[in-house]
């Protein structure tokens with residue numbers, strides 16, 4: 001049985017990781033820069049190198065076209081989720097895109113891009129065409145990418161603190177950072193976390209249910225082969241879509257995008273006008289290990305570091321089990337915004353998170369009254385400004 005599972009896992013892994021030229025190295029003409037320009041706002045690109053050599057691109061809207069350059073502004077940093085990028089925050093345009101809303105409200109808006117995505121595929125000495133580049137997962141985004149980007153933002157602006165907004169994996173990375181490097185709290189005035197993801201034992205994504213039992217094991221494969229770029233082929237996604245996504249109300253196009261497989265598709269809120277932009281910018285690239293680490297959490301119901309199997313765990317962590325993230329110790333003021341219909345961040349898991357956190361750090365836990373609001377609606381839901389972002393903006397102003 002174990003051998004059978006191992007073989008099936010191998011085959012599936014090969015299917016997922018084989019880079020078909022049609023999918024790999026996507027070069028879409030829709031980019032964060034082109035989108036922001038199209039809406040008439042100023043946009044800058046900034047590069048930063050992490051201490052382990054990854055070269056990341058940040059996008060910045062320094063001021064709003066509606067207000068003009070008003071001089072020094074407080075800083076907000078936006079961090080995208082799994083398979084996503086800085087485009088998330090701008091593709092819905094000035095009325096609904098959070099980056100524009102914050103810019104109009106007087107903020108200097110910076111948007112991060114994690115290693116491996118469309119805008120952050122460079123390294124001082126490694127190439128994304130070869131395997132060693134992809135030996136990372138979201139723990140590294142938390143302890144390398146975020147510190148590098150946040151420090152650069154503070155240095156460039158001369159500010160001492162910034163406010164952080166994350167979606168999905170952008171919240172996980174913040175939990176990793178603030179629980180692993182507690183001193184960083186001095187630089188983050190508040191963290192506003194949309195669809196927060198820490199514990200995952202109750203995740204409802206169909207993809208997790210299928211892949212979890214196979215790939216959520218302590219990872220011996222990784223020991224042998226290392227990680228790889230996660231590149232679901234369009235054929236594989238079409239097959240998955242037809243197997244898993246049976247809802248007739250759903251347009252077929254959603255079910256061929258891995259993002260909806262993870263985040264859910266049965267939402268009446270998704271602004272379908274945005275589908276062309278969403279399809280053009282996502283999936284934006286990640287490493288297979290990012291997926292595996294989440295699937296391990298799904299299987300183990302622990303929010304802890306990557307499980308390499310007991311032998312390597314002993315080497316890496318000095319213990320046969322990986323260490324838990326110290327969520328109790330987080331001191332940054334945190335605001336959570338979550339919903340009932342989120343396949344990725346289920347209510348039970350968010351409850352575990354919020355009851356584990358120190359109550360002095362948890363400033364707000366806003367459970368949305370919109371029952372059908374799902375994981376991706378936090379970015380692209382209809383009327384997201386009135387429904388959610390006005391509240392987030394209020395919290396940012398008052399934090």
Ligand SMILES: *[C@@H]1O[C@H](CO)[C@@H](O)[C@H](O)[C@H]1NC(C)=O
Pocket residue numbers: 091092093095096271273274381382383384
């Ligand atoms: C849906 O998206 C389009 C394109 O950005 C936008 O013009 C429209 O206002 C959005 N609709 C709602 C109700 O949010």
